[in-house]
Amino acid sequence: AQSVAQPEDQVNVAEGNPLTVKCTYSVSGNPYLFWYVQYPNRGLQFLLKYITGDNLVKGSYGFEAEFNKSQTSFHLKKPSALVSDSALYFCAVRPQGGYSSASKIIFGSGTRLSIRP
Amino acid sequence: SAVISQKPSRDICQRGTSLTIQCQVDSQVTMMFWYRQQPGQSLTLIATANQGSEATYESGFVIDKFPISRPNLTFSTLTVSNMSPEDSSIYLCSVVGQGHPNTEAFFGQGTRLTVV
Numbered sequence: 001a002q003s004v005a006q007p008e009d010q011v012n013v014a015e016g017n018p019l020t021v022k023c024t025y026s027v028s029g030n031p032y033l034f035w036y037v038q039y040p041n042r043g044l045q046f047l048l049k050y051i052t053g054d055n056l057v058k059g060s061y062g063f064e065a066e067f068n069k070s071q072t073s074f075h076l077k078k079p080s081a082l083v084s085d086s087a088l089y090f091c092a093v094r095p096q097g098g099y100s101s102a103s104k105i106i107f108g109s110g111t112r113l114s115i116r117p
Numbered sequence: 118s119a120v121i122s123q124k125p126s127r128d129i130c131q132r133g134t135s136l137t138i139q140c141q142v143d144s145q146v147t148m149m150f151w152y153r154q155q156p157g158q159s160l161t162l163i164a165t166a167n168q169g170s171e172a173t174y175e176s177g178f179v180i181d182k183f184p185i186s187r188p189n190l191t192f193s194t195l196t197v198s199n200m201s202p203e204d205s206s207i208y209l210c211s212v213v214g215q216g217h218p219n220t221e222a223f224f225g226q227g228t229r230l231t232v233v
Contacts (some may be wrong), residue, residue, distance in 0.1 A: 034221055034222075036224075041229070042226055042227070043121075043123075043209055043224040043225050043226040043227045044160075044209070044222075044224040045224075046221045046222070046223065049221050090159065090160070092222075104162065104165070105162075105222055107159045107160045108159060109158075109159045110158075110159050
C-alpha cells in the first residue's frame with residue numbers, strides 16, 4: 001500500500017536554531033512530493049514541491065526540503081527557526097500515473113512544530 | 118494559483134440535522150476534492166467531484182451520508198447528512214492546478230463543524 005510517514009508527532013526547536021521535520025514515503029515509481037503548513041483555524045498552505053531535478057528544493061518562508069531517492073525521504077528544513085514557524089506541517093505524495101490517480105494526494109499524519117523564544 | 122472560498126467557516130449543529138458546505142473557486146477546474154480532518158488527525162479524502170458526473174467516493178464514505186453536487190466548473194457542495202458527534206471535523210475543499218498533474222493542490226480555509 002502507498003503511504004507517507006511522519007515519524008515525529010511534535011518537534012521542539014529554539015528560535016534561531018536549525019529545524020528538520022522528517023518524512024518518508026512508500027510509493028511505487030517516481031512520485032511528486034509536497035510540503036504543506038497549517039496554521040490554527042486555517043486551511044493548508046503550500047510550501048514547496050519536488051518534481052524532478054535538483055534534490056534540494058526551496059520554498060516559501062525560507063523553508064527547503066531535500067529529496068533522497070535511496071532513502072525515500074523528503075525532509076523539510078530551515079536553517080534558522082522563527083517563533084512564527086510554529087504550526088502543523090504535512091508531507092504529501094502524489095503517485096505518478098493517469099490523470100485521476102495522479103490527482104489523488106496521500107498525506108502524512110502531520111508534525112506539530114513548536115519554536116520556543 | 119487558485120483562490121478557494123468555503124462557506125461556512127464554522128458551524129455548531131444538532132445531531133440528526135444536515136449541513137451543506139459550499140466551495141467556490143476563482144477559476145475553472147476539472148476536479149474538486151473534499152477532505153475531512155478529524156481533531157488531531159491528518160487529512161482523509163472523502164470524494165472527488167467531477168462536473169457533470171457523480172462523485173467518486175473513497176472507501177468508508179458513501180453518497181447517502183456525504184452527497185456532493187458539482188453543477189459547474191467553479192463550484193461544489195458537500196452535505197454532511199444525519200450528523201452525529203463523530204462527524205465533528207474540519208472539512209476542506211481542494212483543487213489541483215489544471216493541465217499538469219505535477220502541480221500542487223490548493224485548499225480552502227476549511228469548515229470547522231461541531232455536532233452536539
